[in-house]
Amino acid sequence: MGFWQRDCCDCGSCSWTTVAIWTAVAAVVAAVLTVLILAFAVFKPPTATADDALLTRFSLSASPNSTQLLSYNVTVTLSLRNPNMYRSISYGALAAAFSFNGTRFDDENTVQPFDQGAKKSTTVRVTVGGVAKALPKLSAAGPAEFAKEKEAGQFQVEARLDGVMQYKGRSKKCPVAVICPLLLQLVDPDVAATAFERTKCTILRAKTSGC
Numbered sequence: 001m002g003f004w005q006r007d008c009c010d011c012g013s014c015s016w017t018t019v020a021i022w023t024a025v026a027a028v029v030a031a032v033l034t035v036l037i038l039a040f041a042v043f044k045p046p047t048a049t050a051d052d053a054l055l056t057r058f059s060l061s062a063s064p065n066s067t068q069l070l071s072y073n074v075t076v077t078l079s080l081r082n083p084n085m086y087r088s089i090s091y092g093a094l095a096a097a098f099s100f101n102g103t104r105f106d107d108e109n110t111v112q113p114f115d116q117g118a119k120k121s122t123t124v125r126v127t128v129g130g131v132a133k134a135l136p137k138l139s140a141a142g143p144a145e146f147a148k149e150k151e152a153g154q155f156q157v158e159a160r161l162d163g164v165m166q167y168k169g170r171s172k173k174c175p176v177a178v179i180c181p182l183l184l185q186l187v188d189p190d191v192a193a194t195a196f197e198r199t200k201c202t203i204l205r206a207k208t209s210g211c
Contacts, residue, residue, distance in 0.1 A: 042189060042209075043167050044083045046116075048178045048201035050159065051123070052077040055184035058155055061132070068143060069132040070105050073189075074098060076159045078180060078201065081121040087167050089116045092180075094163035094198045096126045100155065101145050103138045106130060126159070150186075157182045165205070172210030178203055 057073040082089050091114050097107035106128040116122050137143070149155045161178040180201035205211055 014103060037126060043087060043170075044059070045203050045205055046176075047081045047088060047166070048180070048203055049079050050180040050182055050196075050199040050201055051079050053159075053182050053184055053196050055155065055157070055186050056189040057129070058184075059070065060143060060185050062143075063132075063134070068135045068138045070100070070135050071131045072098075072105065073127075073129040074106075074157065074159075074178070074184070075125065075127040076182065077123060077125045078159070078161070078178065079121050080116065080125050080178065082116045082118060084118050084167075086118050088118055088120075089168070090114075090166045091176075092164040092166075092173070093118065094124075094161040096128070097160045097162070098128055099158040099160070101139065101142045103135055103142065105133060105135055111163075124161075153185055153186050157184055157185065167210070170210045173207070174206050174208070174211035176205045177201065 053073055053074070053076040055072075057071055059071045061069050061071075063069050080091075091111075093113050094111040095107065096109040096111060097104050099105065109126055109128055111124045111126065114122055146155075159180045159182055163176060164173045165176045166173045178201050180199060182199060183197070
């Protein structure tokens with residue numbers, strides 16, 4: 001009688017051990033499947049930051065016909081990062097544009113196409129300049145805002161990249177925009193530049209299948 005009781009206990013112990021082992025195996029399999037799903041089925045959008053920017057000229061004046069004229073020199077360094085584990089991203093040409101007070105003052109530069117591997121970052125540098133460039137679309141409040149920011153010693157400028165991107169393995173080409181608000185201090189180009197505070201950019205992409 002005692003023999004059968006001991007054998008039954010042993011069977012119970014083995015049964016619980018087996019259950020624990022298979023539970024652990026199932027958890028590992030579930031974790032692996034989750035990682036694979038996240039890696040291959042979920043397409044994460046890129047991220048971007050403005051790492052450095054320099055403003056060495058920024059002056060506004062009125063022409064004889066009252067059109068506002070802007071002279072400027074701006075350089076910005078942007079970093080785009082691909083957060084996907086196994087998906088690379090291809091970018092087409094990206095049109096670069098700069099705005100002040102909601103008015104675009106430069107849109108003549110382009111970042112050349114490039115490919116970006118998984119978990120990789122790409123740095124792009126854009127330099128623009130102009131002398132007495134007419135801003136016919138600057139609002140009536142624009143000159144006053146310019147004077148206000150000049151007095152404060154910092155100008156709010158927006159840098160923007162527009163183009164298309166494509167995930168590896170997908171045929172869909174997705175419109176994408178990178179928008180970076182910059183707070184810039186006017187500096188003398190012959191003097192050491194002031195420190196620029198790294199700024200997070202906003203990524204806008206088409207909310208369609210494959211993007």
